[in-house]
Amino acid sequence: MKSSGKALAFVLITILIDAMGIGIIVPVIPSLLLELVGGSLSSVAVYNGWLMILFAGLQFLSAPILGNLSDAYGRRPVLLVSLAVYAVDLIIMALAPTIGWLFLGRALSGIFSATFVVASAYIADVTTMAERARGFGWMGAAFGVGFVVGPAVGGLLGDIDNRLPFFVAAGLAGANVVYGYFVLPESLDPANRRPFSLRRAHVVGTLRRMLGYPVVRGVLLALLFYNIAQDANLATWTFVTMEKFDWTPFDIGMSMTFIGVCIAIFQGFTVGPAVKWLGDNLAVMIGFGLFVLSFIGLAFATAGWQMYAWTVPFAMGSIAGPAASAILSKRLPADEQGQLQGGLTALRSITACFGPLMMTWLFSYFTSPAAPVQFAGASFFAAAVLAFVALVTVVRTLRGAS
Numbered sequence: 001m002k003s004s005g006k007a008l009a010f011v012l013i014t015i016l017i018d019a020m021g022i023g024i025i026v027p028v029i030p031s032l033l034l035e036l037v038g039g040s041l042s043s044v045a046v047y048n049g050w051l052m053i054l055f056a057g058l059q060f061l062s063a064p065i066l067g068n069l070s071d072a073y074g075r076r077p078v079l080l081v082s083l084a085v086y087a088v089d090l091i092i093m094a095l096a097p098t099i100g101w102l103f104l105g106r107a108l109s110g111i112f113s114a115t116f117v118v119a120s121a122y123i124a125d126v127t128t129m130a131e132r133a134r135g136f137g138w139m140g141a142a143f144g145v146g147f148v149v150g151p152a153v154g155g156l157l158g159d160i161d162n163r164l165p166f167f168v169a170a171g172l173a174g175a176n177v178v179y180g181y182f183v184l185p186e187s188l189d190p191a192n193r194r195p196f197s198l199r200r201a202h203v204v205g206t207l208r209r210m211l212g213y214p215v216v217r218g219v220l221l222a223l224l225f226y227n228i229a230q231d232a233n234l235a236t237w238t239f240v241t242m243e244k245f246d247w248t249p250f251d252i253g254m255s256m257t258f259i260g261v262c263i264a265i266f267q268g269f270t271v272g273p274a275v276k277w278l279g280d281n282l283a284v285m286i287g288f289g290l291f292v293l294s295f296i297g298l299a300f301a302t303a304g305w306q307m308y309a310w311t312v313p314f315a316m317g318s319i320a321g322p323a324a325s326a327i328l329s330k331r332l333p334a335d336e337q338g339q340l341q342g343g344l345t346a347l348r349s350i351t352a353c354f355g356p357l358m359m360t361w362l363f364s365y366f367t368s369p370a371a372p373v374q375f376a377g378a379s380f381f382a383a384a385v386l387a388f389v390a391l392v393t394v395v396r397t398l399r400g401a402s
Contacts, residue, residue, distance in 0.1 A: 007187075008126065010180050011119045014083065015142040017176055018115045021090065021169040023150020028158035028165050035162060036099045047099065051106050056352035058110030067117045072193055075122045076186045080177055085112040087173035094166030116143075124329045125187035136322035137271025144264030148257050216331050218397025219324055220347060222288070225390040226320065227348055229291065231355030232383035233259075233314075236363045243367055243376045245304040258308060262315035271322050280323045280330075281398045287320025288391035295384035299377035327398075359383075 033047050070078040085108060093105035116139075123135040154165040241247040241255065275283045290313045297310035359379040365371055366378035375381070 007184050010176070010184050011122050012138055012142045014079070014115050014119055014176060014180070015139050016146040017169075017172050018086075019143040019146025020150040020153070021086070021146075021173065023147050024154035024157070024165045024169050025093075028154060028162045031158065031162045032096075032102070033099070036096065036102060051103065052352075052356075054103060055106050055110040058107055059352075060350055062111045063117050066112070067121065070118045070121055070188070072195060074186045074188050074193070075118050075125065076180075076184055079115065079118045079122070079184070080180055082112045082115050082118065083173055083177045083180065086115065087170045087177065090166050090170035090173065094163045094170065120325065122187045131272075134272030134275065134322075136325045137267045137275075137319075140271070140318060140322055141264045141268030144260045144267060148260035148264065151256070215397060216328055218393060219284075219327055222390040222394040222397065223324055224347060224351065225386045225393065226288065226291070227351040228355040228358070229295065229383035229386040229390070231351060232295065232359045232379045234356060236359050236379040239360070239363050240298075240376050240379070241304070241307060243363075244301070245307075247304065251304070255307060255311075259311050259315065262311055263318050266315045267318055267322065270316075271319050274319055275323055275326070280327045283323035284320045284327065284394055285391065285398070287317045287323060288387055288394060290314070290317030291320065291387040292384050292391060295380050295387055299380035299384060301377065324394075 029051075037047065066078055066082065089105040089108035089112070092108070093102055096102040096105060119139065120136070123139060127135040153168070157164040157168060237256070238252050241252055245251075247255070278286065294310045294314035294317060297313070298307060301307050301310065359382070362378045362382055363376065366373070366375040
């Protein structure tokens with residue numbers, strides 16, 4: 001079925017709010033942890049690390065379940081329930097009297113973080129094969145805008161009260177549930193549904209099913225390397241720019257805003273036309289190639305302005321994500337789109353559990369006296385190698401594939 005404009009807008013707004021909800025609480029998490037457990041920034045950073053691992057680990061386990069539930073019962077109920085629980089757990093974190101309650105709220109976020117999973121399946125339901133990459137590009141643009149706006153809003157609200165950003169994010173999510181209840185139609189035709197199966201719903205069953213398709217198997221392997229490479233930016237951007245260029249928090253914030261704006265622009269306005277012109281296969285290859293180039297540039301940058309310059313091809317490379325999602329989506333039947341998105345989220349959660357640790361270790365080692373050579377950009381160079389492996393993998397997989 002085709003979605004109305006309001007329904008599609010709801011899905012994109014959901015992604016926007018999801019990204020804002022992530023970003024809006026980032027500026028106040030350190031202060032809230034200090035309030036709850038005391039100590040120093042150095043000591044509470046450990047708690048933040050465990051919060052991140054808890055979220056990623058539970059998302060890894062639950063995403064395939066929620067994706068399969070949407071294949072069995074439809075996208076609408078799973079999406080609305082997930083959003084409602086998301087609003088509740090934000091309130092739990094806002095009111096948390098102890099660190100345990102904060103962990104409880106974050107655990108619920110991980111378990112019910114199906115918004116992106118089910119929204120992706122919804123996009124696959126309501127777009128044609130030719131339009132699919134553009135639809136995934138719109139989702140990437142919505143996430144980019146939310147990631148830009150969220151930290152800025154969170155910082156402003158956090159100056160008033162550490163807990164205010166949580167209440168605001170909860171209010172946005174709750175309002176979206178009400179809006180969606182009235183405007184969101186079901187996108188999955190009953191004829192394309194299948195019974196819920198625990199065998200398919202757990203992570204191993206989901207990935208085994210996905211790996212049964214040769215092209216899907218190769219593209220998923222490429223995405224595994226690509227996701228770890230992406231963690232270089234998330235985990236070490238702050239450390240590298242402070243070490244090499246003495247950037248202040250303001251400088252870092254401005255650079256992250258620039259990254260988000262570039263990605264939002266490219267995914268929102270160029271993915272559709274570029275994929276239509278290049279085709280999915282060539283688009284994903286060019287995207288991975290641009291990642292290799294940009295990570296090498298970031299690794300060896302000798303001035304702060306060069307970090308901004310190499311961000312542009314990095315943002316252009318973001319075409320790879322929507323193009324890869326379109327390739328995968330087209331290889332699976334309509335009744336497995338939710339399972340696919342759950343599997344992709346589980347795969348991303350796997351890398352989120354160990355990728356940042358690997359990248360921060362590389363930075364720590366190659367900036368320590370024990371290193372054979374001082375190389376603050378080591379994590380970005382490692383990301384370039386991983387992106388190159390992803391490029392080779394996807395070229396070999398797609399070459400000659402029908």
